[in-house]
Amino acid sequence: MKTRRDFIKKSALGAAGLALGGRNLSARSYRNIMGSNDRIRVGVLGFSDRFRSSLGKAFLKYAKEMNFELYTICDIWNRRRDEGVAWYKAQTGETIKTARNTDELWEQRPDAVIISTADFQHALHLAEVVRAGCHAYCEKPFAETMDDANEALKAAKETNKVIQIGSQRRSGSNYHAAREYIRSGKFGKIVAVEMTWNVNQPGRWRRPQLVAEIKESDTDWERYLMNRPYEPWDPRKYLEYRLFWPYSSGIPGQWMSHQIDTVHWFSGLEYPRSVVANGGIYMWKDGRRNCDTLTAVFDYGPFDNPDEGFQVIYSSRQTNSAGGTKEWYFSNGGKLDLDTNKVTSEGGLTERHAAEMGMKPFLLEEYDLPQI
Template sequence: MTIDRRTFLSSAAMTAASYQRVMGANDKIRVGLIGSGGQGRSDWKLFLKNPEVVPVAVCDVYEPNLKLGLALAEQAGTASGPVASYKDFRQVIERKDIDAVIVGTPDHWHAIPTIAACQAGKDVYCEKPLSLTVREGRAMVDAARKYNRVVQTGSQQRSGPHYAQAVEMIRGGKLGKIAQVQASLIRNAMPGWGTAVDEKPPSDLDWEMWLGPAPARAYNKMRCLYHFRWWWDYSGGQMTNFGAHDIDIVRWAMNADAPQAVAAFGGRYCLTGAGETPDVQEVLYQFPDWVLTWTTCEMNSARKSGITVHGTNATMRLTRGGIEINGEKWSGLDAKQPGVEQQKYPGTEQHSAHVRNFLDCVKSRKKPNADVEEGYKTAVMCHLGNISMRLGRSLKWDAAQEQIVGDADANRWLTKEYRKPWKLG
């Protein structure tokens, strides 16, 4: 099915006007899934557990994933009729009987469907990282605000009660003055994910549509599905994968919008086979009176992943598994011990809570826990880290102007040229 752009936008404008009402507590929310791969289906399962969610459509360019998404909708037994299947996301968005969409696609396909859904009057649950580039993220925020849409970034740690508890402790001064925070993803993925040759795409995959706005490439099975994360055309490695989660929490806890400067180092030193993104990366973010470091290490697992907050009174280890606080021993002259005893708090459920928060906000029209602008600010930090590493130099960031200071070449990396006919908005 081919949708004329003028017809699509006209239909979208009519739909946007029709969905401005505030839903009641018992109203059904009709949902479409765009991107039924592993993460998309995980989100879909959580949505379908909520009694007010009515599945309407599933979209994926890979037929096996499409069938799996449809099967989940059928198993839920909450559909009001047959659940439609599509390979083109525009067919989902043009439907007037859909209130919200889940965008569970690879990163390079986050911006276009999200903006189109906002234009069509639909709310959006978009997986993290919010965008592939800085400029995409800004356009997504602008669309959400212009069309008054609820857009939740899939940074589910924002809805974890123990993360909120940690944020309260940090902001409340329990750890003392904080001057250093570390966040990391550590694992041993040696020797890598293997190699594959370019070949003809399988008949049940629309490779051209999978690429979409990304550069034309020959099909290679190590470029798509889960492994898209390791290619710059589609994602940003662990910086935008797990970094987007923990950096988001650090920003929240430290009440920080953006760094002043970024310096990053790293490369692909040990992993062999498919992929471009680094297996070792160190990123240093400078704020007015504290410093954040992000570490990627995929060739050795001796250290532990997570967030470590260093305060003058105590140190906090924060992961999805829980919170651990240990007091610090002062050694300076006339030192008075802070007297912080060891404390441990268990981790809490966050995935279902994040979906529940989105659904509640679709009804109330309040901003969700991981509002699109928060997702944007976190994505900016991730992208700046990757840009600095790839260019081999430090960057100064002007958050007000959303520009890298005095570096025209680096500013060109804030966006990417889309392959025709795709456009942003």
């Protein structure tokens, strides 16, 4: 990736690019972004922990070479604006503009925006960003409700702006190799998928010190709520929003969205045919509304052919870390393990059991995927 043009093209058209409604962004979208000699001014909407620790540093690593500029930081919380200015100074030695809200942000006229706000705000901010004439990189989850997702999709179609959704697996070379291997036919038909994301972290998504320090006057609570029903100021729902519906779905939006995305990507199927789920708050009785333990069972396959398909079992708990994080794909010939990055014949159809039914054995050849 040697030029700014290559960067934009890869963002818009590459394997990590967004596919809205199953359709990849077109070459015309790439051509529409800017002239090849113009510096692209990028605003940050939401100075989050994720932005400061990874997104921002990754951006700055290539910005000068590709003629991008981190131009302004917009956040409704005064503390985050101050932290953003200090962070940028420490990274570059330079100063940066700030904006208290999106009204001020649009007055500053950025060309593109990195959306790093609360989960439930992503789709709504994305719609606002592209309608303001900007291109967008948006953290996952894309949306927490179908209404919000459809509003963002409508805005994307109206404006034809370049949009990319940040989903971790899409950037991993091992995941790209796994997809290529499955789509090549060597793996055989997917018959089952098992996924877990287990931790033992009572403090996960908690911010007790910041909750004690923040005051309503420091931010803009009504702007924060966007289209959610009004309720009085609650610092936990502002800072620990991942624990509270309707501001976040918790486990599904935070973790499952990364993992289940690989099923759609590898199989080419846009949606599950059905899903059932169950969960609860079994351990961490800290006032949260979202589950600390959840299991979901999905049925995937063509909608016009119920005889074809496979099952996905997803489970996650925040109360015991045994099992860790894994994605296991199974065919009749073996297993693709995206934790070890190995394809093996484990569980495949052996000669003995195949012969009993007059069938041929199917055992995958061992294969190592690229490491992350």
